[in-house]
Amino acid sequence: MTLEVKGLKVEFPSRRGTLTALDDVSFSIQRGEVLGVVGESGAGKSLTGLAIIGLLEPPGRIAAGEIWLEGRRIDNLPPEEMRRVRGRRIGVVFQDPLTSLNPLFTIGQQLEETILTHLPLGRAAARDRALSLLSEVGIPAPEARYDSYPHQFSGGMRQRVVIALAIAAEPVLLIADEPTTALDVSIQAQIIELLKRLARERGTAVMLITHDMGVIAETSQRVAVMYAGRVVEIGPVHEVIRAPLHPYTAGLMGSIPKIGIEKKRLVQIDGAMPRLNAIPPGCAFNPRCPKRFDRCLAERPDPLAVGARAAACWLHAAP
Amino acid sequence: MLAFLLRRVGQAILVMLTVGLIAFSLFRFVGDPVVYMGGQDATEAQRELWRRELGLDRPFFVQYWSFVKNAAHGEFGLSLRQVQPVSRLIADRLPATLELSFVAALLAVLAGIPMGIYTALRPRSWLSHALLAGSLAGVSLPTFLIGILLILVFSVTLGWLPSFGRGDVVQLGGWSTGFLTASGLKSLILPAITLGLFQMTLIQRLVRSEMLEVLRTDYIRFARARGLTDRAVHFRHALKNTLVPVITITGLQLGAIIAFAIITETVFQWPGMGLLFIQSVNFADVPVMAAYLCLVAAFFVLINLVVDLLYYAVDPRLRIETQ
Numbered sequence: 354m355t356l357e358v359k360g361l362k363v364e365f366p367s368r369r370g371t372l373t374a375l376d377d378v379s380f381s382i383q384r385g386e387v388l389g390v391v392g393e394s395g396a397g398k399s400l401t402g403l404a405i406i407g408l409l410e411p412p413g414r415i416a417a418g419e420i421w422l423e424g425r426r427i428d429n430l431p432p433e434e435m436r437r438v439r440g441r442r443i444g445v446v447f448q449d450p451l452t453s454l455n456p457l458f459t460i461g462q463q464l465e466e467t468i469l470t471h472l473p474l475g476r477a478a479a480r481d482r483a484l485s486l487l488s489e490v491g492i493p494a495p496e497a498r499y500d501s502y503p504h505q506f507s508g509g510m511r512q513r514v515v516i517a518l519a520i521a522a523e524p525v526l527l528i529a530d531e532p533t534t535a536l537d538v539s540i541q542a543q544i545i546e547l548l549k550r551l552a553r554e555r556g557t558a559v560m561l562i563t564h565d566m567g568v569i570a571e572t573s574q575r576v577a578v579m580y581a582g583r584v585v586e587i588g589p590v591h592e593v594i595r596a597p598l599h600p601y602t603a604g605l606m607g608s609i610p611k612i613g614i615e616k617k618r619l620v621q622i623d624g625a626m627p628r629l630n631a632i633p634p635g636c637a638f639n640p641r642c643p644k645r646f647d648r649c650l651a652e653r654p655d656p657l658a659v660g661a662r663a664a665a666c667w668l669h670a671a672p
Numbered sequence: 673m674l675a676f677l678l679r680r681v682g683q684a685i686l687v688m689l690t691v692g693l694i695a696f697s698l699f700r701f702v703g704d705p706v707v708y709m710g711g712q713d714a715t716e717a718q719r720e721l722w723r724r725e726l727g728l729d730r731p732f733f734v735q736y737w738s739f740v741k742n743a744a745h746g747e748f749g750l751s752l753r754q755v756q757p758v759s760r761l762i763a764d765r766l767p768a769t770l771e772l773s774f775v776a777a778l779l780a781v782l783a784g785i786p787m788g789i790y791t792a793l794r795p796r797s798w799l800s801h802a803l804l805a806g807s808l809a810g811v812s813l814p815t816f817l818i819g820i821l822l823i824l825v826f827s828v829t830l831g832w833l834p835s836f837g838r839g840d841v842v843q844l845g846g847w848s849t850g851f852l853t854a855s856g857l858k859s860l861i862l863p864a865i866t867l868g869l870f871q872m873t874l875i876q877r878l879v880r881s882e883m884l885e886v887l888r889t890d891y892i893r894f895a896r897a898r899g900l901t902d903r904a905v906h907f908r909h910a911l912k913n914t915l916v917p918v919i920t921i922t923g924l925q926l927g928a929i930i931a932f933a934i935i936t937e938t939v940f941q942w943p944g945m946g947l948l949f950i951q952s953v954n955f956a957d958v959p960v961m962a963a964y965l966c967l968v969a970a971f972f973v974l975i976n977l978v979v980d981l982l983y984y985a986v987d988p989r990l991r992i993e994t995q
Contacts, residue, residue: 408896440899447897452890456989457912466908467898502988518898 354421355558356405356526357381361418361428363397363404363582365629372629374400374413375582377655382526382558387549389569389590390562391605392579393626398562401579402528404428405560406443407435423525441471444519444557448531450512454503460487460514461499464521471522486517490547509540516547520557527551530562545572566609570594578602581626581637588662598664600642636667644668680980684973691969692743695962696736704956739962748963753955758963762945767847768838769937769944773930775860776868780929781922784872788879789914792887793906803876810873815932819866819939826862834859836941867936871925878921882914889913916987923979927972 363375375397382388390398403409420428447453464483487495490513533541552559569576577587586599597603607620624641639649648667656663706719723729748758791800827835839855841848850856895905934946952960984990
């Protein structure tokens with residue numbers, strides 16, 4: 354198993370009490386697997402990624418749980434050792450390629466710097482490696498573009514550069530946080546294809562964070578659905594899409610427009626996700642759930658295994 | 673690049689002509705120099721004669737044009753008070769002002785930037801709080817008060833440093849320098865601190881706020897996510913981006929240091945251009961004032977040009993695509 358997250362809990366202490374932003378988040382990703390993480394804004398998808406790479410903004414902190422990378426526990430490493438894990442063992446791609454690159458350095462400089470930080474190479478070897486990375490992520494004529502600055506690239510090309518930076522030291526895990534959200538649809542498909550190829554050819558485990566079910570359906574083997582800081586459903590992507598177990602997942606699927614199927618109107622989930630300081634007792638989804646019953650209002654469900662899947666919903670509890 | 677330079681030089685000439693015009697026309701209303709020259713006993717006929725001899729009876733724009741023509745040759749006429757060429761007077765005083773401004777600017781930059789970086793990177797340390805509180809005093813206390821307080825402490829009470837003048841100077845060609853004698857260097861300390869303190873605190877606060885801003889950007893987060901060392905993130909990535917706006921403000925402040933040397937020079941009786949200017953104002957010595965104004969404007973224009981070029985060197989986005 355490349356990545357294992359067990360019972361992760363992230364808290365933000367503040368003067369008016371402690372906010373629990375992530376609670377009991379557990380999942381794992383295998384070598385070469387793409388795990389999609391989906392959910393509304395504020396569900397805790399990006400925060401999970403930041404917690405894994407140890408870059409939670411203070412005062413945020415991991416309050417409970419464990420994170421294991423290839424059999425080594427990494428959530429309690431000292432900062433300097435964690436820095437060596439970032440970039441070397443875990444690569445990260447953020448949402449906006451337009452702002453992820455430092456505008457004052459050439460892409461060659463930024464690549465070489467990353468490679469030299471993590472690998473015992475000389476300058477010339479680092480340059481060779483940088484060039485081959487650029488061609489691997491599909492930058493045409495890397496030699497000619499090597500000394501260009503980020504502003505001389507288009508958005509899609511910049512995201513390719515960002516991906517080249519993220520995989521520069523051959524990490525075993527790539528966390529891609531909304532990598533296609535800021536891009537044109539046609540460019541999106543290319544970036545998705547690139548991520549899939551990395552997982553397939555390099556055996557990189559990919560954690561793909563997005564709110565776009567379409568992207569997940571195309572790329573991932575498994576999907577984790579997050580709601581209000583918890584994983585509410587996790588399982589093989591086709592099963593989850595075809596027959597969602599959790600009413601929230603069902604609502605998400607119903608709200609995707611489909612071509613060819615004539616529907617009078619899209620299903621929408623009424624209401625909004627609760628704020629962190631106002632999560633209702635029982636199941637966090639109960640105020641919006643069409644199938645809620647007494648137990649949902651009183652007790653909070655933990656993920657329950659249903660075949661290859663798990664869902665945190667009392668509907669699937671053994672009677 | 674060449675086109676950019678030529679355009680900037682063209683703009684600079686336009687600015688200088690405008691400043692010259694303003695200087696020239698404003699100073700016509702300061703007072704009638706002929707009255708000062710002759711005193712109260714001169715007859716109207718004598719005054720007319722002087723006016724004609726000095727060319728003061730010619731139309732305004734004719735006078736302005738001859739002023740510009742001469743100024744372009746570095747010639748600003750005779751000082752009405754000291755009856756010496758203005759260019760000589762200024763040249764005598766220029767080294768004192770430039771040396772003082774140079775040391776003050778050096779102090780402002782070399783102390784202000786590290787202090788700004790420190791307070792941005794360690795916002796919670798007690799030293800940062802102390803530096804910020806101190807900078808508030810530096811920004812808000814008026815220059816003359818700081819000068820007088822320094823004199824009170826270090827000259828009057830402790831007796832360590834001289835309270836006025838340049839000390840002994842050495843002539844190097846036409847340049848008189850105070851850098852080469854112990855008394856010259858000692859004399860520089862208090863005026864340079866007085867003159868540079870405001871700019872130092874300004875630069876410190878500017879660097880701090882810019883750096884805090886930069887540290888929140890996505891590319892800094894991405895740099896951390898790539899596992900770069902704190903050193904590389906702070907001093908390579910963050911600092912370079914911080915310096916882009918800092919260069920502009922600092923450049924303008926260097927001009928301000930030269931211009932505002934007037935107050936410091938007055939407090940410390942520093943024999944520079946500022947003191948000369950103040951003395952000339954009292955006497956309505958128009959040619960000296962005009963020359964001083966033009967010179968300060970020239971410094972500003974020159975510094976702006978250098979700042980633009982620096983900007984261009986630091987920020988690749990401003991460079992014109994050559995491919």
